[in-house]
Amino acid sequence: MTVAAGNQSRGEIAPGTRDDDAASATLASVELEVAQLLRRAERTHASGEPTGARRTGLDRSGYLLLHALGTHGPQHINALxxxxxxxASTVTRQVVALEKAGRVRRTRDPDDGRAVVVEPTEGGLLQLTEHRSARADLYSDVLRDWSRLDRALLAELLARLNEGLDDYRRRRDTD
Amino acid sequence: MTVAAGNQSRGEIAPGTRDDDAASATLASVELEVAQLLRRAERTHASGEPTGARRTGLDRSGYLLLHALGTHGPQHINALxxxxxxxASTVTRQVVALEKAGRVRRTRDPDDGRAVVVEPTEGGLLQLTEHRSARADLYSDVLRDWSRLDRALLAELLARLNEGLDDYRRRRDTD
DNA sequence: GGTAACACCTTGTAAGATACACCCATGACG
DNA sequence: CGTCATGGGTGTATCTTACAAGGTGTTACC
Structure with missing residues (x-):
């Protein structure tokens, strides 16, 4: 699915026009909403909420890490x-935590004694699935009044926003 | 502006149908994207990025707090x-930090000796504006390939998502 | 008015996520 | 071999937040 991708009046020739104002208002609004979302979702993710971290025992970092392992298979710390x-130091700590919880396994790479291969355990994958489903339930509640279309739009735009942030980051890092 | 709000085929009578699967896939996707967004935006917001917190000296907490003050006027700690x-303890600390930085003023409420009125200073409001504009520039870069329409959609959907999370929270707290 | 209950804020303490700067072990190459 | 690069782990620091407990001012009620 692709969201309306054309329609852009490029070439903002005259700065300070009404169009320009509207555009920067939109950007400011996106920015503000993201900042607020961070706060809200952080709290919904983290402590406050019995359906989430506590019950499944997966915090956001662990979740994303396991997701990466589940999606892309066993990997070295640096790759993660x-x-x-x-x-990498952050990932090390997260991996150690997950290992303690029995959700990943850490082995020396036989081909490179420096490297460590991180691999999800059965239990880890199971918990990933459970967590995902619990989170989906939560969002099903949060988005209960939304139309199917809007939900799909949201998913799509968020994905694109994430890509955009990644690209932005890469651009800055490459400088 | 309102995004397509109808179209929902309610009454999911038969669980396990294809429609249902698609719906929960969407939810899972929203959830995952939000989690990833948290991570990314957190880092873009916080340290890594010279245009943001460091230069304008406003971190996310301060930003949102000042925004609340700018939008809704001087308020008590609890109201904030x-x-x-x-x-409230968190807000106290944030207010103290902002006060040290000269961005807000703290006064005893003359009508209620227990309460503290927090009020933005000139400089605080100025910095809020600067910060906002710097952040808007950043997002203008992040979203540089997006059409006007998509940006507006994103802003709208994020706003609604935030509302949804708020409502969800209220629902849970009220239980 | 006096006391008890309550409200508002602050401080103490703790936890999670993350980065940066270093250090150690291993591997690669001349 | 000896030097440099690479992969990871540790020490330390920052930021954000919550919960618990305490101080001080208010209100309500006898």
Whole structure:
């Protein structure tokens, strides 16, 4: 599915026009909403909420890490760090935590004694699934008044926003 | 502006149908994207990025707090806490930090000796504006390939998602 | 008015996520 | 071999937040 992708009046020739104002109002609004979303979702994700972290025992970091492992298979710490856009030291700690909880396994790479292969356990994958489903239920409640179309739009736009942020980051890092 | 609000085929009578699967896939996707967004935006917001917090000296908490003050005027700590969905102790600390930075003023409420009125300073409001504009520039870069329409859609859907999360929270708290 | 209950804010303490700067072990190459 | 690069782990620091407990001012009620 692709959201209306044309329609852009490029070439904003005259700065300070009404159009320009509207455009920057939109951007400001996106920015503000994202900032607020961070706060809200953080709290919904983290502590407050018995359906989430506590019950399934997966916090956001663990969830995303397991997701990466589930989707892209066993990987080295550095690969995970790159994929998740995190510092390797952070990933190390997260992996250690997950290992303690029995959700991943850590083994030395036989082909490279420096490297560590991180691999999800059965239990880890199971918990990932459970967590995902619990979270989906939650969002089903949060979005209960939304139309199918709007939900799909939201998913799509969020995905694109994430891509945009990734690209932005890469651009800045490459400088 | 309102996004397509109808179209929902309610009454999901037969669980396990294809429609149902699609719906829960959408939810799962929203959930995952939000989780990822948190991570990304957090980092874009916080440290990594010289255009943001460091340069304007406003972190996310301060930004949202000042925004609340700018939009709704001087308020008590508790009112802010309620509005921001935070614990009062957290707001106290944030206000103290902003006060140290000269961005808000704290005075005893003459009508109620227990309460503290928090009020933005000139400089605080100025910095809020600057920050907002810097952030808008950032998002203008992040969303540079997006059509006007899609940006507006994103803003709208994010706003609704935030509302949804708020409502959800209220529902749970009221239980 | 006096006391008890309540409201508002602050401080103490703790937890999670993350980064950066270092350090150690291993591998690669001359 | 010896030097440099690479992969990971540790020490430390920051930021954000919550819950619990305490101080001080208000209100309500006898």
């Amino acid at each position: 760090a790159a994929r998740l856009g995190l510092d | 806490a309620a509005r921001l969905g935070l614990d």
